[in-house]
Amino acid sequence: MLRGSSLLLLLASAAANSMLYPHARQDAFTHVTTKPTTPYSGQKPGTSGLRKKTRDFMQKDYLANFVQSVFNTLVDQKVPVEKGTLVISGDGRYFNKEAIQIIAKIAVAAGVDRLWIGQNGLLSTPAAIGAFILSASHNPGGIDEDFGIKFNGMNGAPAPEQVTNSIFEKTKQISELKMADDLPEIDISKIGKTKYDSPDGKKHLEVEVFDSTEDHVNLLKKCFDFDKIKQFVSRKDFSMCYDALHGVQGPYAKKVFCDTFGLPSSILLNCEPKEDFGGPNSPSHGHADPNLANARELCDRMGVGKDGMPIEGHKGDIPAFGAAADGDADRNMILGSKVFVSPSDSLAIIADNIECIPFFQKSGLKAAARSMPTSRALDLVCESKKIPCFETPTGWKFFGNLMDCEQYQPFLCGEESFGTGSNHIREKDGMWAVLAWLQILASKNPDQALRSKPLVTVEDIVRAHWSKYGRNYYVRYDYEGVELAQAENMMKYMSDMAGKWPADAFNGMEIETADVFKYNDPVDKSVSDNQGIRFIFKNGSRIVFRVSGTGVVGATIRLYLEKYEGPSGNLNAHPLETVKPIAELALKLSKLEEFTGRKAPSVMT
Numbered sequence: 001m002l003r004g005s006s007l008l009l010l011l012a013s014a015a016a017n018s019m020l021y022p023h024a025r026q027d028a029f030t031h032v033t034t035k036p037t038t039p040y041s042g043q044k045p046g047t048s049g050l051r052k053k054t055r056d057f058m059q060k061d062y063l064a065n066f067v068q069s070v071f072n073t074l075v076d077q078k079v080p081v082e083k084g085t086l087v088i089s090g091d092g093r094y095f096n097k098e099a100i101q102i103i104a105k106i107a108v109a110a111g112v113d114r115l116w117i118g119q120n121g122l123l124s125t126p127a128a129i130g131a132f133i134l135s136a137s138h139n140p141g142g143i144d145e146d147f148g149i150k151f152n153g154m155n156g157a158p159a160p161e162q163v164t165n166s167i168f169e170k171t172k173q174i175s176e177l178k179m180a181d182d183l184p185e186i187d188i189s190k191i192g193k194t195k196y197d198s199p200d201g202k203k204h205l206e207v208e209v210f211d212s213t214e215d216h217v218n219l220l221k222k223c224f225d226f227d228k229i230k231q232f233v234s235r236k237d238f239s240m241c242y243d244a245l246h247g248v249q250g251p252y253a254k255k256v257f258c259d260t261f262g263l264p265s266s267i268l269l270n271c272e273p274k275e276d277f278g279g280p281n282s283p284s285h286g287h288a289d290p291n292l293a294n295a296r297e298l299c300d301r302m303g304v305g306k307d308g309m310p311i312e313g314h315k316g317d318i319p320a321f322g323a324a325a326d327g328d329a330d331r332n333m334i335l336g337s338k339v340f341v342s343p344s345d346s347l348a349i350i351a352d353n354i355e356c357i358p359f360f361q362k363s364g365l366k367a368a369a370r371s372m373p374t375s376r377a378l379d380l381v382c383e384s385k386k387i388p389c390f391e392t393p394t395g396w397k398f399f400g401n402l403m404d405c406e407q408y409q410p411f412l413c414g415e416e417s418f419g420t421g422s423n424h425i426r427e428k429d430g431m432w433a434v435l436a437w438l439q440i441l442a443s444k445n446p447d448q449a450l451r452s453k454p455l456v457t458v459e460d461i462v463r464a465h466w467s468k469y470g471r472n473y474y475v476r477y478d479y480e481g482v483e484l485a486q487a488e489n490m491m492k493y494m495s496d497m498a499g500k501w502p503a504d505a506f507n508g509m510e511i512e513t514a515d516v517f518k519y520n521d522p523v524d525k526s527v528s529d530n531q532g533i534r535f536i537f538k539n540g541s542r543i544v545f546r547v548s549g550t551g552v553v554g555a556t557i558r559l560y561l562e563k564y565e566g567p568s569g570n571l572n573a574h575p576l577e578t579v580k581p582i583a584e585l586a587l588k589l590s591k592l593e594e595f596t597g598r599k600a601p602s603v604m605t
């Protein structure tokens, strides 16, 4: 059984209690202590869980309050916690290990009788189902950096908005914690099961520490043709490089690329998980964020500059394929030799080549989705395939309902922020995207036996896509550390202006829509309002403004810029230069400098 495939907070069957426990057995049990606590303000989960400074999380009962509030919500929502099974693991950042012990005590007090923990507390987000995931994803780790926690439910999907809202309400009222205080410290370093019995023999707890990589890699084997990929990557004219940025993906990368495909360990960069992801002095400055700004070591090796363009005069052997993951391994970056594939393009290209991937071969792609700010390259493919293309708010939790619909399976979705995935799980999956690309490359290079033809490269695939569909030039500007009130005022100004913009406000471009994005979930009919300001122009260009929901200090304003160029237009332009006129318009419309004092973005990706 795949760990969690049936699970999460799922009923441990009676049979589980009569299983044989081959490993340690401890005659201890845990009586539940109830102790008073007082609420912390601001424990509102954002785009993907609760993220704060690590030192905030280390305050007395800060983490416990939040976790207890999650359990209180689950109980309210009639989730069978009693005799349930729970996964607790994380991306290995600072405070991960301590947090696991705290959550275990609360879970046991809530009646959970089976805990599954990845060895050394490590588990990638895509590998965790029914779980507390201890991660702040791409945010830096360390005692003075960021920590985070999120809860993924029985279907493996991030808790939907109604649940996260309810958790937040509970955190405001919390008055007591229930903890199994005398639960001994769990040794998370050794694989094996430990059973704890209550002295009267009536209660049992089983803790299993398991190999973090095994289940997820087995699942991926069902989605892809590993033999075909293995054959392809062994071509003499193919080489690759994979950067885990010292996040949790390292062991998975080793297992897939080296142990399974037989590639040498020299293809791996930064594949040892570290509590600070390498820290401020590393090439990524401890930001395990696979993009042009932070995955510099990989990009340099691939001959790709900060602007996504080839590095002139780059010397040395450049691998044919490069990829990276973020701290919790749900994001991916795809590169070819001197080529950066924008995440929005990557999503569209996978969609267009979906028949190369075994998971989709039986029934074809039934539907796809992208977050609103993601470029509309995907829409063009869906149009030509005559399948639905949904536009959701930012954050993977909004894909869950669509993915659960049988009529839309198999399903593909993604975000401009380097997230891609399918309905094989309910999270984005960094390794999945890389295997999808390798599978496509393997299909485009079918002469495995002869190896007579030149390699069809990442660049060839990208160019073929543009000449078929045109190119959606795309850049995101991030303004980090803006004062929250200033960001809110700017957003309010633009939302107040919706419907009132003068006709000549748009530098001669014809506007199609200027509004505040509101999402009507077609499945559960829930409504999510205020999901960003969008300007859509008749020529296919777009401007989108959002305030980030993952930052921990002040506000990060995200400005998303898109310019469409048809197949017969200039497909070789510089993305930053191409979107510049639209950026200038965006800054004029938003009065960003006036509201925030910012003259330039902190990062452009």
Ligand code: VG1
Pocket: 047, 048, 136, 137, 138, 139, 326, 330, 331, 371, 394, 395, 396, 415, 416, 417, 419, 547, 548, 549, 550, 551, 558
């Ligand atoms: C960012 C991205 C969003 C992504 C989220 C979680 O959110 O923009 O697309 O889903 O991070 O990804 P925001 O609200 O900061 O824009 V992860 O890999 O940090 O869990």
Ligand code: CO
Pocket: 125, 137, 138, 326, 327, 328, 329, 330, 331
């Ligand atoms: Co992530």
